[in-house]
Amino acid sequence: MMLLLRIAATHIRNRMRQTVVSVLGVALGVGFSVAMASLMEGSQRDFTATLIDAIPHVEIVDEQRAPAEQPASTVYDAVAYSGLRPKEDLRGIRNPTEALAALRDWVDGKLAQRLSGQAVLRYSGQDIGMTLTGVDPKRELSVSKIRDDMREGSFEDLGTTANGLVIGDKAAERLGADVGDTVTLTSAGGVAKRFKIVGLFHTGITTSDEGLAYAPLKAVQILLEKPDVINSIAIRLDTIAQAKEVAARAERQLGYKAVSWEEANEGLMEAFFVRNVIMYTVVGAILVVAGFGIFNIVSTIVHEKSRDIAILKSLGFPESDIQQIFVLEGLVIGILGALAGSALGFGLSSYMATIRFEFTQDVEMTHLPIYFSWTHYIIACLLALFSSGIAGYIPARKAARLNPVDIIRGAT
């Protein structure tokens, strides 16, 4: 094996320029794939992290997966019915204290109860429809990152001000309201209540900044006429990866629909998957092109070295050895290219990580999200080796089949 490797090395050393070009081809392929993969995964992780911060890992809502069975269907089995009015159902998670206590027993993470509903915010003659969420401020802060989004006032003040209200800065701007102003909220049931703005937030998501409001849970329960009722429990887990299991278990235990963040963003996860498929297809294509370079050089060597092949065969090297020599040549180029490409990829992604962008709308600077992972290097290198192995194998097989007699005869 060492002998074959030495022969292979000699062959490619004698074609330095072509070898360097082929190595560069592989290196560029590997380098760009690594850089692209780290950028892709970086942005995916960045996005997911933002997403996970913005939403609960698991959210239990006051719904059932299957629609509630209607009385008529229990009485008249297998009879189609229509025009029946569904039974009045009182929405909401009943016995919230008990449900929360049951979850606290086994969930590793923070829990927060919420009551959300629609209300109209009225100030200085303007109305804005709002999704009002009643929260326990301390708990809410433990499950969401709203604190980081606060621009003015403080979220904690909801705990000290019984009728405190935190709204988005866009909504405040539209209304011309500011921290300290008193606004009126009117529920769908017609109950009106005055709230005092104690904080403004800016999430960067326009619909939230325009249409989301937080108030103390008690105040919201009064406004929405649902005393002691909540309609969702948000869970922030210590280990995000458990989200699916926790959701499934909570759903079994409580009977309410529990949605993990993955389920809530299924479409997005699919989009990421498709994006990764596209990425690896492009990477594969680059490396196939690099493979052609290797195929070219190994074919040339086989052609030039047909005499040497005849010599080796007459000396007693079997076909398999001859084949190995040329496959090795492809692989050596592939390995050199993969190493150089890994270095190039590391350099490229390190450089990209330092690039900063300034968005005009936003004050903060942001940089390209780069995620460094061994997996990218390993996948790119394996693909490169696979492609160089194939590229070496095709001419190698031809070399192995050369008939030494034909060459010796023709050598005059």
Next chain:
Amino acid sequence: MSLPARRPAQAATTPALVEARDLTRILPAVVPVTLVQDVSFRIGKSEFVAITGPSGSGKSSLLYLLGLLDRPTSGKVFISGARTDDLSPAEMAHMRLEKLGFVFQFHFLLPEFTTLENVMIPMQKLGKLSAGDQLDHATALLADLGLEDFLHRRPAQLSGGQRQRVAVARALANSPDLILADEPTGSLDSVATEQVFDSLRKIVETQKTTVVAVTHDMDLAARMERRIHLVDGRIDWDRQQG
């Protein structure tokens, strides 16, 4: 030329090192070309045999058949009494490595390797000797052929005669039973021819190795122990020489 054609030169009782039995090689083509036809002979240990004949008489083709580089269309080659027609290509390659050595008209050395490395390659492939012994053996072989000062030269830095002697040393690398030489002096001047011929004869005398050489140099052929003369792919005559 009064001797009858196709007469085995040796008694059938002597164990043959290499035996050709009704060898025929036909190149398949639109008009098939017969290279070798019904050739039979036995060659024993430490014989020095010349295969002669006019151009196109099938000398080289016969040599390739004996050297297991080519397979006969019909007939069989026996080496040390064992048939070779049922060997796989890999087994044939191993037999070439272990028992046969080749010297071709053109030196056929690996151009990127030094003299010493060229001689050591078959030993490394066979792997019977330790690395140190391989080096010693190769050095000794080259010294025997008067090449001790050229161990680390590349083939391109050697004269034609020197290259051919390196090729002889390489053929001897694994101490083969049989050396097959195809016009070993065909591209050499008279001085170099003499050197290469001497080295081949020395091999026969000192190492008891059989050498079968194809040549069209009648002078050389006359100086070998036995001569097999081919015409049109058939043995015209086969005789021992003084």
